[in-house]
Amino acid sequence: MSDIVERLRRLYVQNGTNYVQEAADEIERLRAERDELRRQLAEAEQDARRYRYLRDQQAGEVDDYGTVGIKFRCDFEHYRDLDASIDAAMGLTRPAEES
Secondary structure (H helix, E strand, O other): OOOHHHHHHHOOOOOOOOHHHHHHHHHHHHHHHHHHHHHHHHHHHHHHHHHHHHHHHHEEEEOOOOOEEEOOOOOHHHOOOHHHHHHHHHOOOOOHHHO
């Protein structure tokens, strides 16, 4: 079965009003928006994993004021990119295009 956008674009539109074309355009716009939101969600989920790693593995003692310190040393390879350094500490690798 072909994609709904392709099928909508092939339909004959009567009365000169092109609701089908508008529907196809809106579907494409919504798909692009969905894909961008999925990308943003994946980034937020990775940030949350980094936070939990730092909280669970690197958090220091609570001081007299209730402050918790986090000590984290970056490896030399990733010292300019904190996310990459935390990922390396977590044993994760990043896709080549993000390196």
